Amino acid sequence: MGFAKSITAQDFSWLQGLSGLFIRPARLQIAALCYRPGDTEPEILFVSTRGAGRLILPKGWPEKDKPTFETAVIEAYEEAGVIGKADPRPIGSFRSYKGLADGLKIRTKVLVFKIRFEKQLEDFPEVGQRELLWLPISEAMEKADEPSLRRFLRRHRSEIN
Numbered sequence: 001m002g003f004a005k006s007i008t009a010q011d012f013s014w015l016q017g018l019s020g021l022f023i024r025p026a027r028l029q030i031a032a033l034c035y036r037p038g039d040t041e042p043e044i045l046f047v048s049t050r051g052a053g054r055l056i057l058p059k060g061w062p063e064k065d066k067p068t069f070e071t072a073v074i075e076a077y078e079e080a081g082v083i084g085k086a087d088p089r090p091i092g093s094f095r096s097y098k099g100l101a102d103g104l105k106i107r108t109k110v111l112v113f114k115i116r117f118e119k120q121l122e123d124f125p126e127v128g129q130r131e132l133l134w135l136p137i138s139e140a141m142e143k144a145d146e147p148s149l150r151r152f153l154r155r156h157r158s159e160i161n
Helices: 009-019 068-080 137-143 147-159
Strands: 028-036 043-048 082-086 092-099 105-120 132-136
Touching (some): 028 082, 068 105, 092 147, 105 147, 132 137, 137 147
Parallel strands (some): 028 105
Antiparallel strands (some): 028 043, 043 132
């Protein structure tokens, strides 16, 4: 029976592509809750998403080989030009969705770190790509586009000062 064929890895390349659907990507994001004193209550910073313009906290994927609170500092700078001091302990977390370039959305856990505002630079990596909006905490709780972020802000309001 000379019909035996040796099987190569190329014969199963379609299977490798399919397996990507079943491997869970890293789903932790790190957010910066930037705050500063306001007239009557603390203000927090929202940035708009680049696509839909939703109001969110600056956030991103964890930076390799950096503590998570440093990732929050990096995100605040890159997305909003904010320089500040981060609390090394997270204030809490909430569930969210991350929209990917191909239109897919994945569920994420967002770990939130408070960053006490010191200054805001005029030139930063994503300048002009997002709208920046400082809001009193009570207004921010109503304007956040994600229900889970609104609940998070209500729950942690007393810790933001």
